[in-house]
Amino acid sequence: MSQVDTANPAVEPVEAFTKLEQNGAALMPLRKAGLARFSESGYSTLRDEDWRFTNVKPIAELPFRPTIDPLGQGIGQDQLGNVTFGQLDADRLVFVDGHFNADLSQIGDQPSGVTVTHLVSGLAGLEREAGSLSGGDDNPFVALNDAFFTDGALIRIADNQCLTKPVHLLFVTTAGKDGEAAHIRNWIIAGANSQGTIIESHLSLGQAATVTNVVTETRIGDGANLEHVKFQDQSAKAFHLASLHSELGRDARYAFHSIALGARLSRNNLRMRLAKPGIECVLNGLYMMRGQQLADHHMIVEHAAPHCDSHEYFNGILDDQSRGVFHGRILVQPGAQKTDAKQTNKNLLLSDDATANTKPQLEIYADDVKCTHGATIGEMDDDSIFYLRTRGLDPSTARRMLLHGFAGEIVERIRHDAVREELDALVWGRLEAVHKFD
Amino acid sequence: MLQIKNLQAGIEDKPILKGIDLSVNAGEVHAIMGPNGSGKSTLASVLAGRDGFDVTGGKALYNGNDLLDLAPEERAREGVFLAFQYPVEIPGVNSTYFLRSAVNAVRTHRGEEELDAMNFLKAVKVKMKELGLGEDFLKRPVNAGFSGGEKKRNEILQMTMLDPRLAILDETDSGLDIDALRIVADGVNRLRRDDNAQVVITHYQRLLDYIVPDFVHVLNDGCIIKSGDKSLALELEEKGYDWLIKEAA
Numbered sequence: 061m062s063q064v065d066t067a068n069p070a071v072e073p074v075e076a077f078t079k080l081e082q083n084g085a086a087l088m089p090l091r092k093a094g095l096a097r098f099s100e101s102g103y104s105t106l107r108d109e110d111w112r113f114t115n116v117k118p119i120a121e122l123p124f125r126p127t128i129d130p131l132g133q134g135i136g137q138d139q140l141g142n143v144t145f146g147q148l149d150a151d152r153l154v155f156v157d158g159h160f161n162a163d164l165s166q167i168g169d170q171p172s173g174v175t176v177t178h179l180v181s182g183l184a185g186l187e188r189e190a191g192s193l194s195g196g197d198d199n200p201f202v203a204l205n206d207a208f209f210t211d212g213a214l215i216r217i218a219d220n221q222c223l224t225k226p227v228h229l230l231f232v233t234t235a236g237k238d239g240e241a242a243h244i245r246n247w248i249i250a251g252a253n254s255q256g257t258i259i260e261s262h263l264s265l266g267q268a269a270t271v272t273n274v275v276t277e278t279r280i281g282d283g284a285n286l287e288h289v290k291f292q293d294q295s296a297k298a299f300h301l302a303s304l305h306s307e308l309g310r311d312a313r314y315a316f317h318s319i320a321l322g323a324r325l326s327r328n329n330l331r332m333r334l335a336k337p338g339i340e341c342v343l344n345g346l347y348m349m350r351g352q353q354l355a356d357h358h359m360i361v362e363h364a365a366p367h368c369d370s371h372e373y374f375n376g377i378l379d380d381q382s383r384g385v386f387h388g389r390i391l392v393q394p395g396a397q398k399t400d401a402k403q404t405n406k407n408l409l410l411s412d413d414a415t416a417n418t419k420p421q422l423e424i425y426a427d428d429v430k431c432t433h434g435a436t437i438g439e440m441d442d443d444s445i446f447y448l449r450t451r452g453l454d455p456s457t458a459r460r461m462l463l464h465g466f467a468g469e470i471v472e473r474i475r476h477d478a479v480r481e482e483l484d485a486l487v488w489g490r491l492e493a494v495h496k497f498d
Numbered sequence: 499m500l501q502i503k504n505l506q507a508g509i510e511d512k513p514i515l516k517g518i519d520l521s522v523n524a525g526e527v528h529a530i531m532g533p534n535g536s537g538k539s540t541l542a543s544v545l546a547g548r549d550g551f552d553v554t555g556g557k558a559l560y561n562g563n564d565l566l567d568l569a570p571e572e573r574a575r576e577g578v579f580l581a582f583q584y585p586v587e588i589p590g591v592n593s594t595y596f597l598r599s600a601v602n603a604v605r606t607h608r609g610e611e612e613l614d615a616m617n618f619l620k621a622v623k624v625k626m627k628e629l630g631l632g633e634d635f636l637k638r639p640v641n642a643g644f645s646g647g648e649k650k651r652n653e654i655l656q657m658t659m660l661d662p663r664l665a666i667l668d669e670t671d672s673g674l675d676i677d678a679l680r681i682v683a684d685g686v687n688r689l690r691r692d693d694n695a696q697v698v699i700t701h702y703q704r705l706l707d708y709i710v711p712d713f714v715h716v717l718n719d720g721c722i723i724k725s726g727d728k729s730l731a732l733e734l735e736e737k738g739y740d741w742l743i744k745e746a747a
């Protein structure tokens with residue numbers, strides 16, 4: 061790493077490790093293995109098939125500064141009052157630069173059998189489980205996360221229990237120095253027939269080129285029904301890397317929504333393993349990019365059991381020189397008969413300089429399956445605009461309506477009413493503020 | 499109301515309409531028939547203002563003013579309505595929101611007050627019932643995933659709500675079952691007044707049993723080759739177009 065800033069020396073991995081060891085020796089094997097994997101692989105490059113369109117060189121060139129300790133200046137409630145979902149009636153865990161902040165968090169009465177806490181406090185006895193779902197992944201950022209994660213959320217819902225309120229995980233970065241990196245680890249364990257809504261939002265209070273690297277492991281039991289909304293609205297220079305590893309049980313329902321609006325570069329790795337029959341899994345995403353932004357969603361949906369449905373819907377609105385990347389791999393294992401897998405990725409280019417790279421990939425080893433995929437990249441549809449105009453709407457209203465509709469298609473799949481309504485209003489406001497319709 | 503004089507139009511140097519003359523007065527219903535590809539939808543598109551068609555000659559006057567000079571939305575606000583042969587699916591755009599915006603755009607232009615959400619819903623629900631559309635319809639995105647028949651009924655619902663002076667219906671009957679045909683025809687007939695007019699493009703005499711035209715025109719290769727009263731449609735049903743095309747040649 062060439063650019064070590066002498067006034068603010070970047071953290072040495074060894075130094076970071078000494079500190080992390082004090083926080084929990086039981087995790088050290090995982091951390092060491094992670095560091096070893098990362099030392100071996102280094103950052104991915106454009107030569108890696110999984111990273112063909114997303115260049116992480118700007119991240120590799122940043123000083124290495126994992127936020128092993130909380131950063132100096134704390135933040136107060138007043139800074140969080142107006143953030144998205146800040147007023148939502150929810151239990152809220154707030155993490156600042158990867159560290160749990162008890163003062164800003166509010167956890168109400170959840171039923172017995174429900175644990176909502178931060179990972180470091182609740183991990184006792186679970187250390188060996190950490191990494192059990194993400195372990196097989198060769199993503200260098202997962203390796204880095206194994207090595208350096210400081211904290212994250214732990215949500216456990218016992219069998220037959222429901223979250224009485226949604227749980228809101230609010231991750232903010234305050235970092236003022238380039239390269240400051242919050243490595244966050246979340247664990248979500250939903251027991252058999254349990255239910256709940258989880259909202260995960262990532263925001264920046266500072267403007268520096270910070271890194272957020274979050275790994276979430278989700279174990280969803282038989283008959284469980286979970287909705288997970290991930291909202292990323294970080295600042296213009298931020299880098300955001302996320303990796304979700306989910307294993308679903310028999311007849312489980314899981315809806316994961318990814319709303320990516322911010323960051324200079326964001327990457328969401330989604331790894332879904334449909335391990336038992338009768339699962340319904342929905343991955344639903346919206347990215348709205350402008351300037352030099354890039355949003356990348358990279359998913360592998362593995363059908364390992366028969367009679368499962370999986371649907372992926374991703375819409376992107378790309379303006380200026382921004383880019384959208386979508387890679388959707390559906391893997392149907394032998395024996396996963398009666399699989400019903402659908403995938404669509406639609407990209408609306410609002411500028412000649414915007415680009416979308418979309419790559420569907422079907423890999424099917426069973427014969428009695430239904431798999432469809434479709435991808436579009438294009439401008440706003442002239443026929444649709446004409447249709448609306450023949451009903452008396454002027455062109456700018458027509459364009460606005462289509463754009464809202466394009467985003468709305470995704471937003472309206474969110475089942476939780478208050479979350480959906482807040483996001484809908486936010487997306488509309490954002491489109492109005494940013495795009496010229498005339 | 500509408501005077502079309504020697505209208506010629508084409509697309510990318512390909513002439514499609516080759517001199518159309520047609521006068522439609524308030525209170526009249528005109529049927530336009532003709533073989534596939536004869537230019538019926540093109541005529542409708544040119545009158546509604548679709549991009550991509552070049553008008554190379556002639557004119558179309560609407561209430562004495564040059565219709566072709568107006569933007570599509572201006573034509574709509576002035577009371578021209580086109581029911582599409584192939585209504586466009588608009589995923590993500592809620593039907594209620596769309597239709598209320600359209601109704602209010604037209605009302606504002608007419609100097610009427612905008613309808614608030616409640617009054618709009620009241621009005622639209624009555625019309626939906628008449629057209630046999632279920633209430634869930636309002637919650638769905640415009641035409642997205644609608645059956646062929648539902649799309650056509652939606653066109654008629656929009657027409658009813660917008661209350662046009664000149665309605666052009668492009669094959670609104672195709673794809674409808676017998677019951678839906680009657681419902682749609684009733685919807686059109688309910689709108690008929692002394693101060694408005696309908697131009698009905700169809701292939702089938704059947705529709706004209708319900709919507710009885712004052713005039714029937716036959717379009718072939720971009721020209722109206724024959725005009726008559728409703729008996730012409732019966733004659734076409736029996737004999738096809740060949741004899742007419744030969745007669746015209």
Ligand SMILES: Nc1ncnc2c1ncn2[C@@H]1O[C@H](COP(=O)(O)OP(=O)(O)OP(=O)(O)O)[C@@H](O)[C@H]1O
Pocket residue numbers: 509514532533534535536537538539540541583
């Ligand atoms: N966008 C277009 N580009 C090229 N040619 C076109 C286009 N639209 C229409 N045409 C041509 O113009 C001619 C008239 O088409 P039009 O759709 O008006 O016919 P129509 O009478 O409505 O036929 P139908 O009864 O099948 O609906 C056809 O030869 C058609 O191929």
Ligand SMILES: [Mg+2]
Pocket residue numbers: 538539540583668669
């Ligand atoms: Mg036609």
